Amino acid sequence: MSNVITINPDIRETIIEAGGDDVIKCYQCGKCMASCPWNLLKKINYTTYRFCQRIKLGAIIESEDKEEIATDTIDVFRCVGCDSCRYECPRGVSLSDVLRAVRRILVDFGSYPAELKSVVTRLYNSGNPLGEPAEKRTDWATGLDIPQFNESLDYLYFPCCVPAYDTRAKNVAQSTAKILKKAGVSFGIIGKEEFCCAEAVRRVGAEKVFQTAVRNNTELFKKKGVKKVITTSPHCFLTFKKEYPEYYDKFDALHVTQLFAQLMKAKKIIPQKEVNKTVVYHDPCTLGRQMEVYEEPREVLKSIPGLKLVEVPMFNREFSVCCGGGAMGLWRDWPEDERLANFRLHQILKTGADVVAVACPYCLQMFEETIKSMGLELPVMDISEILYESLGNK
Amino acid sequence: MADIFALVEHRQGVIRDITYELLTCGKKIAEKQNTQLTAVLFGHKTEPLLEKLKSYAHHIVVVDNELYKEFNAETYQITLADILKKKSPMLTIIGHTAFGWDLCPALASQMNTPFTTDCLDIEITDNKLKVIRQMFDGKLNARVILKENPSYMITVRSGSFPAEQGNLSAEIEKIDAPIGAEPDYRKFIEYIEAAIGEVDITKADVLVGIGRGIKEQTNIPVIEDFAKAIGGVLSCSRPIVDAGWLPKDRQVGSSGKTVKPKLYIALGISGAFQHIVGMKASDIIIAVNKDPNAPIFNEADYGIVDDLFKVVPALKEKILEVKQAKG
Ligand SMILES: Cc1cc2nc3c(=O)[nH]c(=O)nc-3n(C[C@H](O)[C@H](O)[C@H](O)COP(=O)(O)OP(=O)(O)OC[C@H]3O[C@@H](n4cnc5c(N)ncnc54)[C@H](O)[C@@H]3O)c2cc1C
Numbered sequence: 001m002s003n004v005i006t007i008n009p010d011i012r013e014t015i016i017e018a019g020g021d022d023v024i025k026c027y028q029c030g031k032c033m034a035s036c037p038w039n040l041l042k043k044i045n046y047t048t049y050r051f052c053q054r055i056k057l058g059a060i061i062e063s064e065d066k067e068e069i070a071t072d073t074i075d076v077f078r079c080v081g082c083d084s085c086r087y088e089c090p091r092g093v094s095l096s097d098v099l100r101a102v103r104r105i106l107v108d109f110g111s112y113p114a115e116l117k118s119v120v121t122r123l124y125n126s127g128n129p130l131g132e133p134a135e136k137r138t139d140w141a142t143g144l145d146i147p148q149f150n151e152s153l154d155y156l157y158f159p160c161c162v163p164a165y166d167t168r169a170k171n172v173a174q175s176t177a178k179i180l181k182k183a184g185v186s187f188g189i190i191g192k193e194e195f196c197c198a199e200a201v202r203r204v205g206a207e208k209v210f211q212t213a214v215r216n217n218t219e220l221f222k223k224k225g226v227k228k229v230i231t232t233s234p235h236c237f238l239t240f241k242k243e244y245p246e247y248y249d250k251f252d253a254l255h256v257t258q259l260f261a262q263l264m265k266a267k268k269i270i271p272q273k274e275v276n277k278t279v280v281y282h283d284p285c286t287l288g289r290q291m292e293v294y295e296e297p298r299e300v301l302k303s304i305p306g307l308k309l310v311e312v313p314m315f316n317r318e319f320s321v322c323c324g325g326g327a328m329g330l331w332r333d334w335p336e337d338e339r340l341a342n343f344r345l346h347q348i349l350k351t352g353a354d355v356v357a358v359a360c361p362y363c364l365q366m367f368e369e370t371i372k373s374m375g376l377e378l379p380v381m382d383i384s385e386i387l388y389e390s391l392g393n394k
Numbered sequence: 395m396a397d398i399f400a401l402v403e404h405r406q407g408v409i410r411d412i413t414y415e416l417l418t419c420g421k422k423i424a425e426k427q428n429t430q431l432t433a434v435l436f437g438h439k440t441e442p443l444l445e446k447l448k449s450y451a452h453h454i455v456v457v458d459n460e461l462y463k464e465f466n467a468e469t470y471q472i473t474l475a476d477i478l479k480k481k482s483p484m485l486t487i488i489g490h491t492a493f494g495w496d497l498c499p500a501l502a503s504q505m506n507t508p509f510t511t512d513c514l515d516i517e518i519t520d521n522k523l524k525v526i527r528q529m530f531d532g533k534l535n536a537r538v539i540l541k542e543n544p545s546y547m548i549t550v551r552s553g554s555f556p557a558e559q560g561n562l563s564a565e566i567e568k569i570d571a572p573i574g575a576e577p578d579y580r581k582f583i584e585y586i587e588a589a590i591g592e593v594d595i596t597k598a599d600v601l602v603g604i605g606r607g608i609k610e611q612t613n614i615p616v617i618e619d620f621a622k623a624i625g626g627v628l629s630c631s632r633p634i635v636d637a638g639w640l641p642k643d644r645q646v647g648s649s650g651k652t653v654k655p656k657l658y659i660a661l662g663i664s665g666a667f668q669h670i671v672g673m674k675a676s677d678i679i680i681a682v683n684k685d686p687n688a689p690i691f692n693e694a695d696y697g698i699v700d701d702l703f704k705v706v707p708a709l710k711e712k713i714l715e716v717k718q719a720k721g
Contacts, residue, residue, distance in 0.1 A: 130670070166689075251681070331649065
């Protein structure tokens with residue numbers, strides 16, 4: 001970095017226009033840096049509070065030196081959008097929004113990490129990040145006798161791409177659907193015509209692809225008369241609830257754990273079979289800090305007979321630490337000593353729990369696969385899977 | 395009818411395989427066009443090379459000079475342009491290799507010759523050259539018809555015309571080099587060999603992917619042996635890289651490389667989606683896994699449910715047998 005910075009108002013204005021207006025609020029107190037999960041890792045020094053100042057000066061990605069640009073780009077794309085910085089910020093600055101604005105510009109120029117580029121391309125071409133055919137989107141539901149959604153049904157169940165296609169995560173969608181059926185919930189699925197909700201795509205800055213997804217899904221919801229959507233992923237939940245309404249607001253969304261809690265209160269589902277396990281619940285950042293759903297998942301778990309619910313001391317609820325899967329972290333990789341999932345799992349292991357309960361397909365994947373690479377054997381289960389087991393099913 | 399010319403590619407004294415493919419291709423076209431095939435060779439101390447080439451063409455035009463000891467696209471361009479101007483062949487074929495990429499566009503432009511690259515198939519009818527080449531990252535085969543012209547130039551993808559044994563006896567014509575020295579602005583300096591261990595798995599036709607199912611690092615040599623025997627290269631899933639058993643550049647998957655080999659053999663890989671997205675475009679996928687429910691079987695064209703340590707030796711033996719039978 002050179003000692004003299006040339007102020008570049010063009011860069012500043014472009015970033016602010018792309019949605020980075022929060023930079024103006026920042027007074028560089030550094031609380032964001034203290035709360036950022038990356039800085040919990042010994043190896044990383046992620047100077048988050050500098051972003052805003054540098055953007056105000058137009059001094060980000062302004063270098064002509066390839067190595068400096070590369071380092072800057074790594075930093076810009078490191079943020080997983082867990083929002084712990086916004087939570088701590090005295091002025092409510094969302095660094096993930098600020099960085100998203102910077103990313104939009106980089107994505108427009110095509111200069112972003114190759115592995116993200118492939119996911120965005122796959123998603124754009126096939127409607128899901130796995131690049132699987134749309135026809136297979138409801139394969140998970142084979143044999144479950146779930147109706148195609150139509151206007152006479154109360155809810156559309158939108159399982160998110162990973163549970164729709166991934167062999168392991170399919171079990172989450174299946175357990176959920178079986179519980180809903182058992183409880184007599186009136187719901188249906190669409191499948192083929194759906195597009196990924198594209199929340200993660202928006203976070204990496206591929207705004208145009210996000211817009212394509214929104215257009216597709218809102219047209220579809222309109223056409224089919226969807227009023228309420230149940231989501232398995234907190235990421236679909238967030239974007240349906242907070243971002244889609246800007247384009248179409250005639251539908252509402254809720255996270256499946258909220259519905260489970262309601263159904264339990266109404267005695268529509270009664271967990272009977274004992275699950276004699278100590279379970280630790282990991283708050284997904286998107287469901288917790290960002291959507292403020294903390295209690296319903298816990299209520300569901302606590303109502304299961306035999307189950308002992310434990311917490312990660314201090315780092316629970318709004319202080320939960322990200323699994324690293326957000327903003328397409330699910331598709332990226334870092335050296336082992338730079339993996340957020342490793343750090344979080346070490347915290348989780350200390351609780352001595354037999355099972356890690358999650359309420360997000362990203363957390364499920366990140367933890368399961370990281371546990372493997374750590375050479376451990378610790379089951380990770382979605383709340384729907386534990387609940388289904390306690391309803392007297394395997 | 396004018397001749398067909400094919401440019402000989404050699405490196406460090408060895409004729410590259412592509413040359414024989416070009417000559418096989420050239421001979422076929424020449425036969426159909428009722429004309430003859432000329433191999434063009436630039437080199438130094440070319441006797442042994444000429445000996446090898448003799449049976450593949452009707453004529454060999456050779457420029458033997460120290461200048462051509464190593465490939466330099468500039469000297470080649472000047473020399474070949476000179477020869478083409480004098481001899482006006484109807485078609486010049488060159489390999490679609492680093493060598494051809496470097497030379498052909500500038501040469502075609504200098505000669506003002508219609509030119510197309512990376513051809514998979516070639517046909518000449520009524521003096522019109524029609525070729526097949528791929529588009530959209532290999533998803534489409536396109537037929538391209540070149541503007542009618544007395545002469546054409548193409549580069550040919552390696553492997554498109556399997557080399558056949560030659561049965562001709564070439565007449566050799568020696569020509570003097572039209573220049574005295576390499577141009578100042580571009581000189582051959584040295585060969586830099588790729589460091590051992592550096593392999594580009596995205597370029598391999600056959601990949602043998604290993605996963606946690608191989609259990610111990612000490613089991614890798616057996617699999618490597620197997621890979622070599624079938625002409626393949628080792629790749630792996632992330633845990634193998636995490637364990638430090640293979641370098642990161644061998645990792646297939648969302649955070650590794652995306653590969654599209656002709657054959658991908660997955661040994662002891664469960665098939666997590668981060669792995670699958672990196673290899674599902676392979677032409678043929680064979681999976682070996684103990685667990686019949688492993689997701690990898692959803693992607694595989696052929697699946698073997700068994701212990702990989704039993705399957706690999708058996709597979710190796712069979713493949714070698716078939717290879718031997720085919721000569
Ligand atoms: C952010 C992130 C990015 C990732 N990126 C990648 C990536 O780019 N590439 C990648 O590969 N992974 C990636 N992963 C990891 C991925 O999720 C899986 O954990 C990994 O691919 C599993 O590797 P595996 O199949 O070798 O191991 P496992 O899933 O443990 O599978 C081993 C398999 O071997 C079988 N087996 C065991 N013994 C034998 C035997 N004797 N004979 C036959 N079969 C046997 C078992 O049945 C099992 O199916 C990533 C994970 C995360 C969280």
